Amino acid sequence: MTTNYQLKRADFIFKNENDWEEVLSKNINRSPQELINELISSELKGRGGAGFPTGLKWKLSAEAVDETKYVICNADEGEPGTFKDREILSRVPFKVLTAMAVCGHVIGAKEGYIYLRGEYFFLQPELNKAIGEFEYYCKEINLDFKIRIFMGSGAYICGEETALFESMEGKRGEPRNKPPYPSSCGYMGKPTVINNVETLAHTFTIFKYGAKRFYDLGVQYSRGSKLFSVSGDTPKPGIYELELGMSLADFVDEFGDGDTKAVQVGGASGFLVPRKRFSETAIGFQGKLTGISLPTGGSMMLFNSSRSMFNVLDNYLEFFREESCGQCTPCRVGCQQLLKGIKAVKRGEKNAQYLDKLLRLAETMQYTAKCGLGQSVANSFSSIVENFREEMIY
Amino acid sequence: MAKNIKITINGVTVEIEPGTTILEAARQTGVIIPTLCYHKDLCVAGNCRVCVTEIVGQKRLTAACATPCEEGMEVLTNSLKVRNSRKHIIELLLSEHNADCTRCYKNGNCELQLLASEYKIMTQDFIRLVPFKKYSIDMFSPSIIKDDSKCIRCQRCVRTCAELQGVNALTVAHKGDQMKITTFFEKTMNDVVCTNCGQCINHCPTGALVEKNYIEEVWDAIADKTRHVVVQTAPAVRVGLGEELGFEPGSRVTGKMVAALKRLGFDAVMDTDFTADLTIMEEGTELLTRLKKVLVDRDEEVKLPMATSCSPGWIKYIEHMYPDYLDHLSTCKSPQQMFGALAKTYYAKARNLDPEKIVSVSIMPCTAKKFEANRPEMHDSGYRDVDYVLTTRELAIMIKQAGIDFMKLEDMHYDRLMGESTGAGVIFGATGGVMEAALRTAYELVTGRDVPFENLNIAPVRGMDGVKEASVKIENPLKEWAFLDGVELKCAVAHGLVNAKKVMDSIRSGETSYHFIEFMACPGGCLGGGGQPIPTSPEIRRKRAEAIYAEDEGMPLRKSHLNPEVIKIYKDFLDKPLGEKSHQLLHTKYTARERF
Amino acid sequence: MNPVSDLIRNLADQYGRNRHNLLPILQGVVEQEKYLSEFSMTEIARELDLPAADVYGTATFYSFLEHKKMGKYIIRVCKTITCSMKGKNQIMLAIEDMLKINVGETTPDGNFSLLQTNCLGFCHKAPAMLINNEVYTELTPEKVREILSSYLKKKGVHNDN
Ligand SMILES: Cc1cc2nc3c(=O)[nH]c(=O)nc-3n(C[C@H](O)[C@H](O)[C@H](O)COP(=O)(O)O)c2cc1C
Ligand code: SF4
Ligand code: SF4
Ligand code: SF4
Ligand code: SF4
Ligand code: FES
Numbered sequence A: 001m002t003t004n005y006q007l008k009r010a011d012f013i014f015k016n017e018n019d020w021e022e023v024l025s026k027n028i029n030r031s032p033q034e035l036i037n038e039l040i041s042s043e044l045k046g047r048g049g050a051g052f053p054t055g056l057k058w059k060l061s062a063e064a065v066d067e068t069k070y071v072i073c074n075a076d077e078g079e080p081g082t083f084k085d086r087e088i089l090s091r092v093p094f095k096v097l098t099a100m101a102v103c104g105h106v107i108g109a110k111e112g113y114i115y116l117r118g119e120y121f122f123l124q125p126e127l128n129k130a131i132g133e134f135e136y137y138c139k140e141i142n143l144d145f146k147i148r149i150f151m152g153s154g155a156y157i158c159g160e161e162t163a164l165f166e167s168m169e170g171k172r173g174e175p176r177n178k179p180p181y182p183s184s185c186g187y188m189g190k191p192t193v194i195n196n197v198e199t200l201a202h203t204f205t206i207f208k209y210g211a212k213r214f215y216d217l218g219v220q221y222s223r224g225s226k227l228f229s230v231s232g233d234t235p236k237p238g239i240y241e242l243e244l245g246m247s248l249a250d251f252v253d254e255f256g257d258g259d260t261k262a263v264q265v266g267g268a269s270g271f272l273v274p275r276k277r278f279s280e281t282a283i284g285f286q287g288k289l290t291g292i293s294l295p296t297g298g299s300m301m302l303f304n305s306s307r308s309m310f311n312v313l314d315n316y317l318e319f320f321r322e323e324s325c326g327q328c329t330p331c332r333v334g335c336q337q338l339l340k341g342i343k344a345v346k347r348g349e350k351n352a353q354y355l356d357k358l359l360r361l362a363e364t365m366q367y368t369a370k371c372g373l374g375q376s377v378a379n380s381f382s383s384i385v386e387n388f389r390e391e392m393i394y
Numbered sequence B: 001m002a003k004n005i006k007i008t009i010n011g012v013t014v015e016i017e018p019g020t021t022i023l024e025a026a027r028q029t030g031v032i033i034p035t036l037c038y039h040k041d042l043c044v045a046g047n048c049r050v051c052v053t054e055i056v057g058q059k060r061l062t063a064a065c066a067t068p069c070e071e072g073m074e075v076l077t078n079s080l081k082v083r084n085s086r087k088h089i090i091e092l093l094l095s096e097h098n099a100d101c102t103r104c105y106k107n108g109n110c111e112l113q114l115l116a117s118e119y120k121i122m123t124q125d126f127i128r129l130v131p132f133k134k135y136s137i138d139m140f141s142p143s144i145i146k147d148d149s150k151c152i153r154c155q156r157c158v159r160t161c162a163e164l165q166g167v168n169a170l171t172v173a174h175k176g177d178q179m180k181i182t183t184f185f186e187k188t189m190n191d192v193v194c195t196n197c198g199q200c201i202n203h204c205p206t207g208a209l210v211e212k213n214y215i216e217e218v219w220d221a222i223a224d225k226t227r228h229v230v231v232q233t234a235p236a237v238r239v240g241l242g243e244e245l246g247f248e249p250g251s252r253v254t255g256k257m258v259a260a261l262k263r264l265g266f267d268a269v270m271d272t273d274f275t276a277d278l279t280i281m282e283e284g285t286e287l288l289t290r291l292k293k294v295l296v297d298r299d300e301e302v303k304l305p306m307a308t309s310c311s312p313g314w315i316k317y318i319e320h321m322y323p324d325y326l327d328h329l330s331t332c333k334s335p336q337q338m339f340g341a342l343a344k345t346y347y348a349k350a351r352n353l354d355p356e357k358i359v360s361v362s363i364m365p366c367t368a369k370k371f372e373a374n375r376p377e378m379h380d381s382g383y384r385d386v387d388y389v390l391t392t393r394e395l396a397i398m399i400k401q402a403g404i405d406f407m408k409l410e411d412m413h414y415d416r417l418m419g420e421s422t423g424a425g426v427i428f429g430a431t432g433g434v435m436e437a438a439l440r441t442a443y444e445l446v447t448g449r450d451v452p453f454e455n456l457n458i459a460p461v462r463g464m465d466g467v468k469e470a471s472v473k474i475e476n477p478l479k480e481w482a483f484l485d486g487v488e489l490k491c492a493v494a495h496g497l498v499n500a501k502k503v504m505d506s507i508r509s510g511e512t513s514y515h516f517i518e519f520m521a522c523p524g525g526c527l528g529g530g531g532q533p534i535p536t537s538p539e540i541r542r543k544r545a546e547a548i549y550a551e552d553e554g555m556p557l558r559k560s561h562l563n564p565e566v567i568k569i570y571k572d573f574l575d576k577p578l579g580e581k582s583h584q585l586l587h588t589k590y591t592a593r594e595r596f
Numbered sequence C: 001m002n003p004v005s006d007l008i009r010n011l012a013d014q015y016g017r018n019r020h021n022l023l024p025i026l027q028g029v030v031e032q033e034k035y036l037s038e039f040s041m042t043e044i045a046r047e048l049d050l051p052a053a054d055v056y057g058t059a060t061f062y063s064f065l066e067h068k069k070m071g072k073y074i075i076r077v078c079k080t081i082t083c084s085m086k087g088k089n090q091i092m093l094a095i096e097d098m099l100k101i102n103v104g105e106t107t108p109d110g111n112f113s114l115l116q117t118n119c120l121g122f123c124h125k126a127p128a129m130l131i132n133n134e135v136y137t138e139l140t141p142e143k144v145r146e147i148l149s150s151y152l153k154k155k156g157v158h159n160d161n
């Protein structure tokens, strides 16, 4: 497939992986320091949403002193509009397994876990088969590294790294206070690297082709390519690997249905961008680009003019109200208030100024919530209410 | 030691030890940051978010209770951003809360109410969520009322029940807007492993967990002229009550308390300390008997170590958690129940009263005693031995209701017959006190000499360590106790059920071999009981303990067996410790219960 | 011996008896029983030596660990944004109509329970649903009726009349 747009397709993630054994045996013979440097110079940032530099993450865990450490692959993929991680695990599982083992070698971990969301239960048998084959090879090359699948059971918040640890420890998935951070105190209180499935797949590319191949893609602050999960009002929903840094206008040209009113970038916890801001919005990590730049876990939902933005926001808020772990006040009560609030405005029980109070509340949630869930409710809330205020009222 | 670090709080530079949280640093420098989920006794949760503060340079606010200081941090605790956010959070809590203060038991002593009043939350802009919630109130327990509509979900109770008590009767269930504090399968509190210890009440910032109060019932009884209302006061009440009535923690108000009780209209004001001394006679004798049966008679039926039985929270705990160890419990009733049984027999006879007309009230630092008084087996007098149990807090409420200016009261003495006590009875109120009192008497019974500790103060069993150990070597005993010669009596003391669990597990595993163990359900012993004034904290409990030991030192008699009224009751009524009458009135049996 | 107790013992033998083995064990019971009864949770608490309240608190956190009796087949229809845009309501109506139950209910014969759930990660093929662990995507009312009919014909599913 080719494209005339600025949209640059890439094809690394799903490229065949017959050579994973070679990549593995080659890289576990490199020094941890060398591997970390390679990652750092690639400027790979986490693909799970937060965008933390992966090389630095591994470095911090490598420096932590402990007999026991863990590598965890975050396959909880619960963000509405995201479906790329499942695809990676079902199509190129060995890349992820290899990356985990290399990470284990770098930080000094002998155990890895894949936290797989309960909704993907059907994936388990295949993945276990792959793990069996992988571990067999590890034994052959005398690499002491084991990988287990840990199943989630239907809780979006367990994608948050510390909630995920709690969940694996057999508890309620309530996020922990940070600090301490996972690099020093993660699963079972041990130093832990936790990476998104896609992040790990990219490290495979980097270890195979070298940092430069990766670095040369994308733009400053947002290097490399990324999988985008495209859904909503689009003629071609699906998963696409694109270079970072593209403008949203180009994206909509390619994927829109000609009537795109707004795009939700980054899922329910991301931002809604209205048509008038498409051209000034670049897709990548925070940094000074032209206009705004948005981090994204890769979810791109398109809405055409037939869609009511009130309904969209209503749906998101209901999602957060249910999926909040409920422990902290701003998120637990805030989500209920935002949801009830917009409904009350819509029904005329509260006047339009109440929306401003709710916007301030959303801001408070962003400042004070304990974890990323509560903190990011304001993203979609404010961007929708500010850009589509009339739709909220009438 | 790591070097101190420097931060600024509201522009003022402070030097603190590394690892100090922002909250602790602020408190050290006299800056108050409001908190709700934080409690000194518990691990940090960081979930209420009212303690948020601004760190210059960071967009998001930081929970002061959960964040360690870092070199160079500039903390603002009262910036506009902080104030607005905090106000929002309090408003949010109130929107979910059945804020019906005038009808709330905690009105006037509620952390949420205090915060709302500090921040002058006068309007309710947010939508009231209460009508949409299916809140329920659990009033089935004789000790505790749990009202979900008053709960702010700070999880202090859950942490208390798990960390201090190791009972885990409470849990957080569900998530999101449905999240709530509840029990296994949302059963009532009296239908689960709850020990009624009331520690969750003491640690709850709101009216969501309170004691079941019997104030009106007691007023009714007092008003009923056909009734003779006797009241007993537990040792720990006299060092706690003052806190509810304007005194500093650690104030001893024994004489004023007696005066107040008389003014309230009780017909006789007597002292649980008396039955505490009696307990020592019974329990001490029981211990020595058991020792003899085990050491001399090699009776396999008789179990050592013997465990004390005066803490009903502990009793319910062992019934649930270690039902196979009930034989280890002393068969002595708690002092409250001994008193109750005697009030309607011995006292009634001596005063020539119809026991049916006696109403027996007790003032306790404890909510488990409410449950205990309700136990079906506690009817050995032929009537219900104790009719109403009030906590220290409830007594304070009655004193206020009666318009008594407590500070101005002249000290008065307890009434006779069951009102005399010794220092040994008083220290029952502190962890280690029963042990100390028992050793003072048992050692002397066996050897004819004072226990070999300076000034009778058995230091190893005092203090706030969770598990304390002591051993006393018996040398040159009197002839009848010759078999104890050279025996090293090994004792342990545990307070807080989580420590009781440690000791019990060590017994089960065979790691330890004690002869005698004192168990108290509550941290610090009864002085930290679930019915004591709120707030509680390690410092407050330490002060109450100091007061108890001061009270002991000030007593002319400090050994239970010297209590003249105890001597008299054996002469006139009971005959001898472990005698037939004792068995009937002062001893009891236990019920194995389900752990799950 | 009760079969659930046996199941729990076997699961504990397989996964271990530590707190961090709790979730796989809960999942194992749900896999077999479709839900966690009071009895199951008590047995798990006993087997793992955990407070029963903690087992309950943990189980109720996870939406796939049902604690009310469920049917043999649990239908979970995605109600999140894309599915909702792409006709989830019609799908719900079709199922409710066919099985004569509302959301949250179980058919009287105990075969089907109907629930809604959040994003299943098949937004590009919305609307989507799960029946037990099986995913069905790009649903239409007709397709749903076909799928349900095929379940109704399955062995073990008995028709009412
Ligand atoms: C509410 C919430 C949900 C999250 N869900 C996921 C998820 O499903 N998958 C994921 O990889 N990261 C998720 N994250 C991000 C993780 O906390 C963590 O940052 C990520 O796994 C780190 O991996 P990375 O550095 O490779 O991105 C979530 C974060 C939050 C706050
Ligand atoms: S922000 Fe929400 S999800 Fe995160 S800890 Fe608070 S209540 Fe839980
Ligand atoms: S709990 Fe506190 S704030 Fe709530 S009604 Fe009672 S006194 Fe008022
Ligand atoms: S009374 Fe004691 S045992 Fe019962 S719930 Fe409260 S803290 Fe737990
Ligand atoms: S019952 Fe009290 S202590 Fe427990 S969570 Fe509610 S408010 Fe907090
Ligand atoms: S007191 Fe700090 S978050 Fe509750």
Ligand code: FES
Pocket: A080, A081, C078, C079, C080, C081, C082, C083, C084, C118, C119, C120, C121, C122, C123, C126, C127, C128
């Ligand atoms: S919204 Fe239904 S599968 Fe994602």
